[in-house]
Amino acid sequence: xxxxxxxxxxxxxxxxxxxxxxxxxxxxxxxxxxxxxxxxxxxxxxxxxxxxxxxxxxxxxxxxxxxxxxxxxxxxxxxxxxxxxxxxxxxxxxxxxxxxxxxxxxxxxxxxxxxxxxxxxxxxxxxxxxxxxxxxxxxxxxxxxxxxxxxxxxxxxxxxxxxxxxxxxxxxxxxxxxxxxxxxxxxxxxxxxxxxxxxxxxxxxxxxxxxxxxxxxxxxxxxxxxxxxxxxxxxxxxxxxxxxxxxxxxxxxxxxxxxxxxxxxxxxxxxxx
Amino acid sequence: xxxxxxxxxxxxxxxxxxxxxxxxxxxxxxxxxxxxxxxxxxxxxxxxxxxxxxxxxxxxxxxxxxxxxxxxxxxxxxxxxxxxxxxxxxxxxxxxxxxxxxxxxxxxxxxxxxxxxxxxxxxxxxxxxxxxxxxxxxxxxxxxxxxxxxxxxxxxxxxxxxxxxxxxxxxxxxxxxxxxxxxxxxxxxxxxxxxxxxxxxxxxxxxxxxxxxxxxxxxxxxxxxxxxxxxxxxxxxxxxxxxxxxxxxxxxxxxxxxxxxxxxxxxxxxxxxxxxxxxxxxxxxxxxxxxxxxxxxxxxxxxxxxxx
Numbered sequence: 001x002x003x004x005x006x007x008x009x010x011x012x013x014x015x016x017x018x019x020x021x022x023x024x025x026x027x028x029x030x031x032x033x034x035x036x037x038x039x040x041x042x043x044x045x046x047x048x049x050x051x052x053x054x055x056x057x058x059x060x061x062x063x064x065x066x067x068x069x070x071x072x073x074x075x076x077x078x079x080x081x082x083x084x085x086x087x088x089x090x091x092x093x094x095x096x097x098x099x100x101x102x103x104x105x106x107x108x109x110x111x112x113x114x115x116x117x118x119x120x121x122x123x124x125x126x127x128x129x130x131x132x133x134x135x136x137x138x139x140x141x142x143x144x145x146x147x148x149x150x151x152x153x154x155x156x157x158x159x160x161x162x163x164x165x166x167x168x169x170x171x172x173x174x175x176x177x178x179x180x181x182x183x184x185x186x187x188x189x190x191x192x193x194x195x196x197x198x199x200x201x202x203x204x205x206x207x208x209x210x211x212x213x214x215x216x217x218x219x220x221x222x223x224x225x226x227x228x229x230x231x232x233x234x235x236x237x238x239x240x241x242x243x244x245x246x247x248x249x250x251x252x253x254x255x256x257x258x259x260x261x262x263x264x265x266x267x268x269x270x271x272x273x
Numbered sequence: 274x275x276x277x278x279x280x281x282x283x284x285x286x287x288x289x290x291x292x293x294x295x296x297x298x299x300x301x302x303x304x305x306x307x308x309x310x311x312x313x314x315x316x317x318x319x320x321x322x323x324x325x326x327x328x329x330x331x332x333x334x335x336x337x338x339x340x341x342x343x344x345x346x347x348x349x350x351x352x353x354x355x356x357x358x359x360x361x362x363x364x365x366x367x368x369x370x371x372x373x374x375x376x377x378x379x380x381x382x383x384x385x386x387x388x389x390x391x392x393x394x395x396x397x398x399x400x401x402x403x404x405x406x407x408x409x410x411x412x413x414x415x416x417x418x419x420x421x422x423x424x425x426x427x428x429x430x431x432x433x434x435x436x437x438x439x440x441x442x443x444x445x446x447x448x449x450x451x452x453x454x455x456x457x458x459x460x461x462x463x464x465x466x467x468x469x470x471x472x473x474x475x476x477x478x479x480x481x482x483x484x485x486x487x488x489x490x491x492x493x494x495x496x497x498x499x500x501x502x503x504x505x506x507x508x509x510x511x512x513x514x515x516x517x518x519x520x521x522x523x524x525x526x527x528x529x530x531x532x533x534x535x536x537x538x539x540x541x542x543x544x545x546x547x548x549x550x551x552x553x554x555x556x557x558x559x560x561x562x563x564x565x566x567x568x569x570x571x572x573x574x575x576x577x578x579x580x581x
Contacts, residue, residue: 034365119351
């Protein structure tokens with residue numbers, strides 16, 4: 001049996017030991033314990049929402065719309081929106097976990113402050129919380145695929161790659177969302193997140209191709225992460241690869257690294273300066 | 274001189290132009306119960322955060338168990354149990370889950386923590402609340418749980434920031450009793466407080482802080498001996514007459530303090546002085562003879578009372 005001191009000493013010579021104790025999983029463990037008692041409503045909602053959209057738009061509106069040019073061949077409208085909704089739900093889940101949940105633990109319950117009074121470092125906290133958001137994205141993606149496959153909305157086996165893709169974009173959103181939240185101090189500022197998010201999702205091409213926009217608007221939408229997320233999942237859903245797919249992946253790599261960097265830095269400045 | 278666990282020299286913390294801690298020196302010996310006494314804003318909590326390796330000093334030196342917190346933060350934190358001023362228990366978890374996960378933050382094995390939880394629940398007298406949500410606990414129970422949580426890693430030093438602020442008298446006494454037991458087991462305690470009775474009860478040695486500086490240092494008894502008299506006579510003449518009689522009283526003993534509502538007279542024999550006052554036909558509306566306390570020491574050192 002090792003004591004707390006021995007455990008900390010064993011790591012002392014590693015690079016970055018002030019930032020990372022190698023125990024992000026302890027934060028994850030906490031999330032699992034908390035899950036038992038926490039409210040299931042937002043978690044279940046996050047899963048049901050895309051399914052409801054799929055039913056309403058895919059089968060309701062889809063009857064009126066017919067086939068759509070997905071940019072990867074002409075497909076049934078429901079097939080077109082399914083990957084878009086999958087991407088959206090992964091992003092929404094990640095955002096919920098990394099914004100409001102983080103804000104609460106940062107400012108109301110002072111949970112992070114307590115964690116950082118132990119040998120844990122800010123990177124442990126950031127990674128643990130973000131991984132939790134990812135697991136949520138993962139479970140949504142698997143569930144969504146399990147529902148859409150029997151409905152005949154999945155064009156091929158390659159669509160299974162949409163699952164890791166959904167996790168990857170959830171990673172980007174979670175780490176970026178946590179970084180932004182860590183700089184926010186008031187509920188008013190947090191409200192701004194919602195104001196930005198809703199239009200971002202509505203207009204980012206989950207329900208229709210953005211080629212319907214004028215050029216300038218199309219270009220603007222292409223700057224937003226939601227568009228990259230939706231396009232990435234859609235590419236893989238249809239088993240379609242090109243340089244654009246790589247660009248989407250790159251976009252999320254940058255988001256992940258930037259988000260982790262600023263979250264770690266901010267937690268350090270908040271609680272360890 | 275016993276082994277020094279914490280040693281600070283010229284320790285300073287600045288926030289912009291504001292100096293929260295101003296070049297203080299102190300040592301804490303192993304097994305000692307060391308107090309930082311002072312009013313709100315004296316720099317106690319800032320000092321605590323620097324010791325706890327969760328805040329970086331601006332200048333000076335500090336070593337905790339022979340290490341510099343700037344270089345060895347995680348290792349130092351592994352030696353410490355921290356009880357913050359504001360409870361930050363995990364509201365989504367139960368009492369025993371709180372203890373469990375906190376141990377996991379230190380990297381301790383599940384088996385070790387499970388055994389430890391039983392011991393800590395006994396210590397905190399929370400056995401029957403083990404599956405209760407934290408929200409359902411009273412203020413005193415939350416505090417005890419926070420202390421138990423800080424002990425899960427078997428720390429060498431327990432840091433308590435205002436441990437009984439906000440608790441009712443009964444809960445305070447229960448908490449003091451628990452802290453006494455800890456002291457007996459040899460845990461080093463570092464306590465901040467603005468309650469003089471708490472400092473007298475719990476601290477072997479303390480420093481009196483004001484405006485970021487250390488004003489005096491010693492055991493409660495030594496401080497009282499050095500900065501105050503054996504007894505204090507408190508007299509009230511009503512707010513208008515206090516001012517009137519003060520010059521007369523000033524002639525009668527070596528030191529008096531005029532507070533807004535009463536006059537404190539520092540003497541060796543309070544009863545004798547009261548008789549002398551009555552003999553002069555100055556009849557106070559109320560009078561009280563008491564032992565000198567740390568409050569009097571603070572008043573002497575700063576000209577202000579601890580709780581304003």
